[in-house]
Structures are given as structure tokens and as C-alpha cells.
Amino acid sequence: MVVRDLGMQPYEPVWEAMKTFTANRDRSVADELWCVQHPPVYTQGQAGKAEHILAPGDIPVVKVDRGGQVTYHGPGQLVIYLLVDLARAGLGVRQFVDVIEQAIVSVLAGFDITAAPRPDAPGVYVGDAKIASLGLRVRRGCSFHGLALNVDMDMAPFTRINPCGYAGLPMCQLADFVSPTDLARVADDLTRALAAGIGYPDSDLTHTSGMPALSQPAQH
Structure with missing residues (x-):
């Protein structure tokens, strides 16, 4: 498995790259995890409804092909895109969601934060507040899109939407519980936990x- 640190990248070029990577790959191509931060952007999933975007203001809204509703991405949030051949890994979509959620829970436990998923909505919560969101797309047995974990960011833009389609859903972040925060450490811990859950040791x-490089099908 290849783990890529993309740094700070605009949303749409990374989304296009995920689609290209997935369209080009075959069973010989290694799975990848892409760690990235995005400049401020709202993304509206396939189930998204316009009424959940309350007051976007100067933050762009991008309609995307992942599952789920509307969410916010911004600096200080860790986004990990999971480009995984689920058929090769022997994982169904529900199992894959469980792997992602449990990896987040285990990493947060390492910071003495008690978190849990909910059966009625993908994501991870600390009490009633959501700390991580999930949105996936599967094409030809391969996943793309992924998770967003709030680490140390400006949370105000979440108040300008109904996060994940839930009016008034409280949102939280790692910095509410831990100081200082280290996004690079969180990224390292979480990519290792995700990889292990999928079946890849360190x-x-x-x-x-x-x-x-995406002009040709990616290789090992």
C-alpha cells in the first residue's frame, strides 16, 4: 500500500485525480491512501439537498459523486482518501465502513478520547458531537473518496450548513480535547490503523x- 502526503491541495483537482486513478487501475495496481488538507470548500454528496446549505457565503460549493450529504473541508482537517480494491481485499462496503470507523475510534482512544460510530449514520462521534465524517464511492469494486477528521480547524463554517443533512448537529475536533495537536502524527497513526484494518502491516x-502520475495506469 502506498501512503501519500499531498499537503494542502484544492479540492477539485484531487477529486479528478481520484477518478482517473480508479478508472486506470487494474488488479496489479497497489492500493493507496492519500492524506490531504483542502482550502475552505463545501462538498455536496449524491444525497445532498440544497436546503442543507444555509449560508455558504464566499466558500465554494462543489457537487460530488460520493455518498452522503453536505460537509465542510478546511485547513486543519485531516482528509484521507482510500483508493482500495475492495474485491481484492475481500471487503464488502459495510465491512469497509466498519474498518474506517474503528480505525478512527482506535486512534482517538490513543489520545484518551472516547468515541464511537452510530448505527444510523456513518461517521464517528464524541458524545453527541461529530468529529469525523465518511463519504465513499465504489466503482468496479474499487473505492475512492474517504474520511475527514476534524483536528485543529476553524469550526465556524459548519454552522453555515446542516452537517451531513442534520440541522443543528454539533461538531467537534481533536483540539477540543487535546493540546497541542499534531496533524502529522494523527495522519501517521490513522493511516497505519486503516492499513492494518484493510490487511496491510506496517x-x-x-x-x-x-x-x-496518472497519464498511464498506475503501477506498483
């Missing part, structure tokens, strides 16, 4: 930075 991980 010895199978290759760490790199930058986008993959």
Missing part, C-alpha cells in the same frame, strides 16, 4: 509525497 506500507 512492513507493507510505502510512504511518499505528491500526486501519482
